[in-house]
Amino acid sequence: MSAKPDSANGRKNGLSRATIIAAAIDILDAGGQSALTFRALASRLSTGSGAIYWHVADKDALLSAAADRVLSEALAKVARDLDPVEGLRQIALSVFDVIEARPWVGSEIAREPWQPAMAELFEHCSARFADLGVPQAALFPCVSALTQYILGAAAQTAAAAQHGFATSDQSTVLDAIVDRWMDRNPVDYPYVHLLADQMRQHDDRAVFLVGLELIVAGAKAMSQRQDVRP
Amino acid sequence: MSAKPDSANGRKNGLSRATIIAAAIDILDAGGQSALTFRALASRLSTGSGAIYWHVADKDALLSAAADRVLSEALAKVARDLDPVEGLRQIALSVFDVIEARPWVGSEIAREPWQPAMAELFEHCSARFADLGVPQAALFPCVSALTQYILGAAAQTAAAAQHGFATSDQSTVLDAIVDRWMDRNPVDYPYVHLLADQMRQHDDRAVFLVGLELIVAGAKAMSQRQDVRP
DNA sequence: ACCTGAACACCGTTCAAGT
DNA sequence: ACCTGAACACCGTTCAAGT
16 A cells, blocks of 8 residues: 655655655644644645655554654664663663653554554563563563553653643643642542642652662562572 | 533533533444544534533543543442552553543543543552552652553553454454564564564453552562661 | 534545646 | 645534524
8 A cells, every 4th residue: 555665765856755754753843743734744845735645645654654763763872781770761761751852752652552663662671671580481561561651651741741831831730730639528538638749749750760660670579589489 | 611510401402511421422432532523422412513612611621521431430430448459450450441441531541641530540549559558758659650550551552452443353453563573683673573472462451460560569669678777 | 591503714635637 | 656736525613693
């Protein structure tokens, strides 16, 4: 259907799949998901909206490719010679930081996991977990859970951050949410009230890292438990 | 803006916020996200599309309310008298199962976390974690990480499942992905190749539970480390 | 106060027609 | 083979007009 021989470049115009995706990324970075329109893209590339369909199957494919490109680049930069735990931290943070900087990547990943970049992430995490001593039989579920945490948590914080986008700054938005939660009966929701201040002052990145630490610690504990036997 | 006194019901027609949300849920369950249209909703309620705007601010609010309603109902059913670990398992599974049964809830949660039901989830998880011995100062990041895992992982598996929706059955879709991953060089991606079979045969729900176990184990380990001191 | 439905602005996608 | 741009079908949302 959309198989395109990668023969250098498009002919008539400078149009090519790569050019289109790059332009799409620019638009997404500048104006968010709602700004990416075939009309906007066409006018930025000085072409007709129909021309884009010659190189890209549809909007889903375009978004997929854009997110994948950005994620792949970020993952490629992660150092490969760190100790396991620090390696995992770097991988996770690189994903988190990309998604925080470009929230549209988070939404796209949430809508369509299993893009090619996932293989990169998967490979990278597997290697570190194996170094950590996780037995081969338990490797898949551990890695799978970790990547789901990384992508899911990053996507959510990005979505949350995106909501306080033009209305006001991030902290005010969070304050409003906390305030609404505080309306609930303290008898029924003691912990919501107890933790309100921690919630107000929390740092998304730090919380994200705690979750990573928990998973890694859990994996370590599990692998020890299983290594002791034989 | 959208403040509506809950005065029993709407007047002229049987229209009310609750009726509208219920109808929206029916449509979403039957036809997925793309089926929910103001026109479809209006015709199902035998009214004009404009009438809906009297009770609901816009489509985002409608989706929010629908997802929140479904999630709240699921969370309300979870037993509250279990031991901490089993309690956490039940909460997590109830969310996972809802999102698997109604994938549109997952997409909506990914797009707009912090809905009222989140307070429910947050409270519930906090109590179990506290029972588990997590010190108060560490409670927020732990609970936050856990809820992010639960929602993120559930949303992702739902999105993945949704993709093999009419094209073919779930396993075939996954096979196709694995096949594409296998095209990569085994020297550069040894773990992708090593774990391909595990990936092909994995069960989403079981993997989800492993992730939960890891986080809980990590939290337990962490709280012990800090409890030993004083 | 609540409902109606035509109208508006804006999408993604297609396709006959060009080069 | 690749590009053009008008046309199609379909959205969310608004609003004058009704009751």
